[in-house]
Amino acid sequence: MISNGYRQARWLEPTVFELSRSGAVGVDFPELDPELEKSLKNAFKEIPEDLKRNDLGLPELSELEVVRHFTRLSQMNYGVNSGMYPLGSCTMKYNPAISEELVDDERITYIHPLQPLETIQGCLEIMWRLEQILKEITGMARFSFQPAAGAHGEFLGCLIIRAYHRDKGMLHKNVMIVPDSAHGTNPASAAMAGYEVRVVKSDKDGCVDIEMLEKIVDENVAGIMLTNPNTLGVFEKNIDKIVDIIHGVDGLLYYDGANLNALLGKVRPADMGFDIVHLNLHKTFSTPHGGGGPGSGPVGVVEKLVDYLPPPLVEYDEKEDIFYLDYNRPKSVGKIKMFYGNFSVLVKAYVYLLRIGGEGLVKVAETSVLASNYLLHKIRKLKGITLPYAPESPRKHEFVVSLSKLYKETGISAKDVAKRLLDYGYHAPTIYFPTIVEEAFMIEPTESESKKEIDNFYNVLSKIIEEAYEDPEKIKTAPHNTSVGRVDEFRASHPKTMIPSWRIYKTRERV
Amino acid sequence: MIHPYIGLTEEEVKLMLQEMGLDSIDKLFEDIPSRYFLKKSSKYSKPLSEWEVRTHIKNILSKNRVLFYGRLFIGGGVWPHVVPSIVRELLKRGEFYSSYTPYQPEVSQGVLQALFEYQSLMAELLDVEVVNASMYDWGTALGEAFRMAKRVTGRNKILYPHYISPERLEIAETYTEPSKIKLEEYAQNINDGRIDIGDLEEKIGEDVAAVYVEYPSYLGFIPLNIKKAGEIAHDHGALFIIGVDPTILGIFQSPGKLGADIVVGEGQPLGLPMNFGGPLLGIMGCRMDIKLIHQLPGRLIGMTSTIKGERAFTMILQAREQHIKREKATSNICTNQALCAIATAIYLSLLGKNGFKKLGEQILARTKYMMEQLSRIDGVEAPLFKTIHFKEFTYRVKGKNSSKVILEMMEKGIMAGICVGKWFKELGESILTCTTEVHSKEDIDHYVKSLREVLEK
Ligand SMILES: Cc1ncc(COP(=O)(O)O)c(C=O)c1O
Secondary structure, three states: OOOOOOOOOOOOOOOHHHHOOOOOOOOOOOOOOHHHHHHHHHHHHHOOHHHEOOOOOOOOOOHHHHHHHHHHHHHOEOOOOOOOOOEOOOOOOOOOHHHHHHOOOHHHHOOOOOOOHHHEHHHHHHHHHHHHHHHHHHOOOEEEOOOOOHHHHHHHHHHHHHHHHHHOOOOOOOEEEEEOOOOOHHHHHHHHOOOEEEEEOEOOOOOEOHHHHHHHOOOOEEEEEEOOOOOOOOOOOOHHHHHHHHHHOOOEEEEEHHHHHHHOOOEOHHHHOOOEEEOOOOOOOOOOOOOOOOOOOOEEEOHHHHHHOOOOEEEEEOOOOEEEEEOOOOOOOOOOOOOOOOHHHHHHHHHHHHHHHHHHHHHHHHHHHHHHHHHHHHHOOOOOOEOOOOOOOOOOOOEEEEOHHHHHHHOOOHHHHHHHHHHOOOOOOEEOOOOOOOOEEEEOOOOOOOHHHHHHHHHHHHHHHHHHHHOHHHHHOOOOOOOOOOEOHHHHHOOOOOOOOHHHHHHHHHO | OOOOOOOOOHHHHHHHHHHHOOOOHHHHHOOOOHHHEOOOOOOOOOOOOHHHHHHHHHHHHOOEOOOOHHHEOOOOOOOOOOOOHHHHHHHOOHHHHOOOOOOOHHHEHHHHHHHHHHHHHHHHHHOOOEEOOOEOOHHHHHHHHHHHHHHHHOOOEEEEEOOOOHHHHHHHHHHHHHHOOEEEEEOEOOOOOOEOHHHHHHHOOOOEEEEEEEEOOOOOEOOOOHHHHHHHHHHOOOEEEEEEOHHHHHOEOOOOOOOOOEEEEEOOOOOOOOHHHOOOOEEEEEOOOHHHHOOOOOOEEEEEEEOOOOEEEEEEOHHHOHHHHHHHOOOOOOOOOHHHHHHHHHHHHHHHHHHHHHHHHHHHHHHHHHHHHHHOOOOEEOOOOOOOEEOEEEEEEOOOOHHHHHHHHHHOOOEOOEEOOOOOHHHOOEEEEEOOOOOOHHHHHHHHHHHHHHHHO
């Protein structure tokens, strides 16, 4: 197959500001009843002049113009529904349509979070049931659904670690260990929670360097934030030693659940010795990523940390057969989000879990790991591509190869190859992450793809590698088949040319 | 196992293993010490078919109770509003919802331009130059704004108003506590909600990073001397942060003109359903001042060009963010609320400047009308603050416990509001109620009539 004839839509779509037609309306409101009109007049009289607004610069469009505009924009966007999206660390699996349909039910959309308890039993029951399943999958004792994303969960996790140590009188604990292969949110979350970040290097197998860990762990260490399998896709085989070292100084282990897909139904974070975990429902549990959210990053903890979770938790009173919200949590770290989290995202994850079932989860883990190793098996033979770290060890749901040999031999970088992949109707893998791999290419096919699609992705990649050696210009100028050509990132962020809003565009235009 | 969500067939699995020279998938898991494996696989349920799941969810949801649209009068952080049909219709386009953060701008112009438009439309509303691509909600945006103020000014104290949302305050406390920011309250006049200028002047000093005001306040009134608070902040080298429910901005002065350096707020009223409290949309913006922008958390989308000079959009100033700066980043935020921001972009494009002003009038008219009607009931004091209100206001029922009133209204099929006396003791048995464009005049009349009946009981 190779070329699927991909041509992304190329609308020269103006912004809504340029589409504006004076007097056009996209929405109408009921005419005000005379009595309401009278009240409005009364209200207006009370507003002092300097608190009145007279300058609203919103554009004016008809309903159809708005529909067309955003439809065209959507056509200039690539999603899992468009094609394979092997973006490593992001688990871009299929997002079931049924979830989208069910959350449009008015018994979700038109429910206010502060309604009386007896009117929200359905919502609470969904949260409660979802929690039971997540507990089973992870081995944790309780979950909080407040975090709106993975990073938000990490922040909460770090706050819990801090609260625990304070509670135990260990006020000196101010250091968080983070591997050099960790996602950027890990150190950022630890710092936000007040920790000094101490970096542990990866060893030749891409795992936490145990010798170094032993050296840098002291009484001040509060914990470690770990992804397992790590961002290289390698299982941290010395996890038992890491657990001993960290627990040995009364530290806690935080599990970044972004990579749980590979272990679903097989290995549980709690059984590996982790104390806290966040899950990315918008990755592992198939809720759509939405072009950058809304996600959900529930945090689960072992029994001894339950008291520190934010209020409220959903409880079930068996005798009365009623679900309720428990706000009485005196040791809690405090709220980190309005109300109870991104509820409709929770519903989607619950729907997915029911559809796939307990047995299905095992299959998800197995097929995602098979797909990734199969693709790696083929790709690693390509010229210019190497597999750094533990070449003999299987990868899990994702793998990271280096294109640095290709770069040295042809001048074609990981970014260039990524751009050329777009031309063939594929989304690019994650590039330049983890930073410990030069010219990193991080690939995660997920369990959603067929062998045919994976094979074709491989064929395309191998063709691009050939091009790199024979006709590198074509790659350097890629992409050609997308809505726009290669974007000038430098100009975009330069203080003199940066345009973060239409307002700034207008002032720059004037200059 | 054959499942609609799994791409590989049994046959393909065999072929792939063969090609790799393996006899089973288990070989790929052999690097994991065997003691970690679950003896039994997770058995919470067998896979259910689409129909079975639909039935299950619909049955659970039937335990929720939705009242007639016009019977829900609760606000306090999430509000009932009209969401035009095409907002959801457009969000359901798979090219939008099934995409990731736009790391490859060339195939993601749709999301990028939509987010740029969200930033730009919101910038118009707020009257500032820069708005980020979203935060999780108003509460977390507030926490981040306080942290940002500390980074910008190098000072440690934040002054916040007495009538602040207790929930937002709690979130802000959680967010700021680790960086040793001190939050201190300043007073507001109990009769008209004005900021107590004397108290503010007494508390402000060289150690104050920012003064925060809510606009309207959590209790729905407009603090009429809001501008003065900003002047005081600026006189002392502090930043002025305004937290806003944006639906007021068709009628009331913009945060920009009121002197805000940083603006935060909740975007849910602009195109998002209540959804039992989430997803929401955290608004966060600031003036075009490099000192501020470099400390602004979150994603920013910019307009630029391709190498060849065509217009294009991409993420900008990423050097502030966690994936580059790691522990030195302005924030840890990565995934945000992008699709919610797109919903708001669609919503604002639909309303336009006239529609948005009309929305404000619809809400203002109902708020005033409802307060006028309630105040005519013997024994009802409405509103408690003698000033301008928008969308929400508090009232008190003489000699009657507020939770009891709410309960008895519920028996009549009306969700009357929430008790706020426990947060603001001086207000006693008071109820915060909310009215928006979803309520007809008859709905409000029905509320008033029902309250009268409750009192006569
Ligand atoms: C390994 C890892 N950890 C954490 C995160 C952060 O998750 P989120 O983007 O939901 O905040 C991500 C994804 O971005 C990730 O890949």
